[in-house]
Amino acid sequence: xxxxxxxxxxxxxxxxxxxxxxxxxxxxxxxxxxxxxxxxxxxxxxxxxxxxxxxxxxxxxxxxxxxxxxxxxxxxxxxxxxxxxxxxxxxxxxxxxxxxxxxxxxxxxxxxxxxxxxxxxxxxxxxxxxxxxxxxxxxxxxxxxxxxxxxxxxxxxxxxxxxxxxxxxxxxxxxxxxxxxxxxxxxxxxxxxxxxxxxxxxxxxxxxxxxxxxxxxxxxxxxxxxxxxxxxxxxxxxxxxxxxxxxxxxxxxxxxxxxxxxxxxxxxxxxxxxxxxxxxxxxxxxxxxxxxxxxxxxxxxxxxxxxxxxxxxxxxxxxxxxxxxxxxxxxxxxxxxxxxxxxxxxxxxxxxxxxxxxxxxxxxxxxxxxxxxxxxxxxxxxxxxxxxxxxxxxxxxxxxxxxxxxxxxxxxxxxxxxxxxxxxxxxxxxxxxxxxxxxxxxxxxxxxxxxxxxxx
Ligand SMILES: Cc1cc2nc3c(=O)[nH]c(=O)nc-3n(C[C@H](O)[C@H](O)[C@H](O)COP(=O)(O)O)c2cc1C
Numbered sequence: 001x002x003x004x005x006x007x008x009x010x011x012x013x014x015x016x017x018x019x020x021x022x023x024x025x026x027x028x029x030x031x032x033x034x035x036x037x038x039x040x041x042x043x044x045x046x047x048x049x050x051x052x053x054x055x056x057x058x059x060x061x062x063x064x065x066x067x068x069x070x071x072x073x074x075x076x077x078x079x080x081x082x083x084x085x086x087x088x089x090x091x092x093x094x095x096x097x098x099x100x101x102x103x104x105x106x107x108x109x110x111x112x113x114x115x116x117x118x119x120x121x122x123x124x125x126x127x128x129x130x131x132x133x134x135x136x137x138x139x140x141x142x143x144x145x146x147x148x149x150x151x152x153x154x155x156x157x158x159x160x161x162x163x164x165x166x167x168x169x170x171x172x173x174x175x176x177x178x179x180x181x182x183x184x185x186x187x188x189x190x191x192x193x194x195x196x197x198x199x200x201x202x203x204x205x206x207x208x209x210x211x212x213x214x215x216x217x218x219x220x221x222x223x224x225x226x227x228x229x230x231x232x233x234x235x236x237x238x239x240x241x242x243x244x245x246x247x248x249x250x251x252x253x254x255x256x257x258x259x260x261x262x263x264x265x266x267x268x269x270x271x272x273x274x275x276x277x278x279x280x281x282x283x284x285x286x287x288x289x290x291x292x293x294x295x296x297x298x299x300x301x302x303x304x305x306x307x308x309x310x311x312x313x314x315x316x317x318x319x320x321x322x323x324x325x326x327x328x329x330x331x332x333x334x335x336x337x338x339x340x341x342x343x344x345x346x347x348x349x350x351x352x353x354x355x356x357x358x359x360x361x362x363x364x365x366x367x368x369x370x371x372x373x374x375x376x377x378x379x380x381x382x383x384x385x386x387x388x389x390x391x392x393x394x395x396x397x398x399x400x401x402x403x404x405x406x407x408x409x410x411x412x413x414x415x416x417x418x419x420x421x422x423x424x425x426x427x428x429x430x431x432x433x434x435x436x437x438x439x440x441x442x443x444x445x446x447x448x449x450x451x452x453x454x455x456x
Pocket of ligand 1: 054206210
């Protein structure tokens, strides 16, 4: 199997510049400096590389959207926020092969003629900072970064910024706000970052793994990249495998690799005496697949979509037959309720309501129509928010409740009729409006830890 990202990362001394260079690091960077930026963009566009941050947008096309203005050079932002639950492949790359990521940043920055690039790194990844800092220092000392790179007339600074500690900081416009020192509220688009992004300038945001592909593409050529993977999803994918699996970890597989095979071979199969029950294939923001649905699904953007889910970040979370799904959904729903930035009402309120309803299902306080209510709230969030966090929060709720409905219904039967609170008499405050909407059925109470809080 062709390894594009992970072959050198397996060497224990790959973080050191001399060792990395011995294995080919920065050769592509030398090549690129002799090319016209438009040709570099052309090569990357021809390779068919698609973004690995979640949405799979073609990288070359994204760069071509940039509006060039010599007076106001664009920025490149490398998104290392990696807050998607179950995702740890960018951490793996940055820890083991920082020079590959740095070289990717250099190539992309040169292609778009940025003068400054930022590596925005998740705050919790503080342990990576010394390694990244050392790699940048070494690269600078060799003239690979900085003024007049390798005696050319191109200059670039790479600045590392520690993230502000919220999931929303990984959303590209939230990231830009955060970099500008503000709260990471996503921006309404248009204008798109390619036109007006960080500091009002044209900006490209790319994921760590996306950028890490560039040295290989430049070195081996677009055609060689296209020869790996599928026609619509060329190249490989780094997947992070966690949960109920024998060998959790980060694996690089070619796009189009069977999901079942990944779980059985790389992942080593289920834990002893267990069988697979379900897998979330792309971080908790994508619909879960049942064990039966996994069969025939391959790891690429198209196959996942056909199976009714998404490749997302490639953060795969495995559940086996020992796992009860409602408590899993409780953890996931609370994540989104906590991480909703609060800018858009449907997401701010709806994620809290969904979490609270899952809570009451599990706490024996459910109401008979709670499952339909959950789905209805989801429908009223989806597509009604500025960024994708709202949609992301809905996918696990909808897929868990519809695919494992029996487990949720069992909770209803245990509790709903006898334990349902009496809205009028339980002293949770007056209901002010009663127009039959979901919102009207929710009663706010004193906030806990400053978060919207609801009690039934
Ligand atoms: C709520 C939310 C969180 C996100 N978090 C990340 C993240 O941590 N890392 C990332 O690369 N992309 C994240 N994204 C996607 C980015 O907005 C953006 O699409 C991506 O960085 C673009 O890079 P790519 O084209 O190389 O994939 C997130 C999106 C949303 C809606």
